[in-house]
Amino acid sequence: MHLYKERKMDNILIATDLSPDNENVLCRAIQLAQASKAKLHILHVFYALRIPTVNPREMTAELNRRKAYLYELIEKYERKAPLSFAFHVVDEGRVYDRIGEYTLDMGADLVIIGKSDNGKETSFAVSTTTERICAESRVPVLVVSSDRDRPYHRILICADRPDIQKTGLGLVLRFASDAQITLLHMEKMASGILARLKSAYREWQYNRIFETMNAIIASKKSAKGRIIRKDVADMTPEMLAQESRDSYADLLVFKKRPSQTLAHKPDSLTRMLLRNTSADLLMVGRRKK
Secondary structure (H helix, E strand, O other), rough: OOOOOOOOOOOEEEOOOOOOHHHHHHHHHHHHHHHHOOEEEEEHHHHOOOOOOOOOOHHHHHHHHHHHHHHHHHHHHHHOOOOOOOEEEEEEOOHHHHHHHHHHHOOOOOOEEEHHHHOOOOOOOOOOOOHHHHHHOOOOOEEEEEOOOOOOEEEEOOOOOOHHHHHHHHHHHHHHOEEEEEEEOOOOOOOHHHHHHHHHHHHHHHHHHHHHHHHHHHOOOOOOOEEEEEEEEOHHHHHHHHHHHHHHEEEEEEEOOOOOOOOOOOOOHHHHHHHHHOOEEEEEOOOOO
């Protein structure tokens, strides 16, 4: 097992309606693209602007206003660091389908979205656009909910498997090497010889990952971050939400689980965290082939 392989971050895709209400999402995407030196693909599904009472000329004028707002925002950030970006306008189509298509077409390594429905509660029988994207995406998804205009300072990584811990750390170190990273580690009670051996092997893997990542951060001359360990007995959605609040985390990283086959809904952990956590959420997992 390779202890560390830096996660590729060549292309970042952000899906946005280009409204000032989502400026926090755009700002975060620009910051991460600059920090990781990735190309930022800005995707806008124009279908979202289609209102029966609005004629095509007014719609075009509205799109031009939103594009002008986007370029003005990018220009402000380019004064601090260079940014490579591309702007894609898609006419019609379901938002989550078009995002999925562009994720593959652009070879995106990360998808960035905001919370849909403006944070309103919806039935657990109905998936929001954000939840649908989280459930179906083949790459890590970052859901931006905070309006903080600064780099991540406190990151909480929650995973009970070494490969997910390694993936999460490898990803966030691309853009947050100055952060304090808390690695939650769940110790499982093992019964039987084989189970205990497996548990001991995972513990050994975990310790090596922990030590190696701290050494990598220390080797970065400009990095000021550090990784700390916290052992927990369980990782329920309620516990993770509470840990996030207690640690004042501005980013919570956790394992993305497969969607339910027919309904394409995210698992209960994802839904609970989307609805009960103010921190940004980064979902990672094994990339599908």
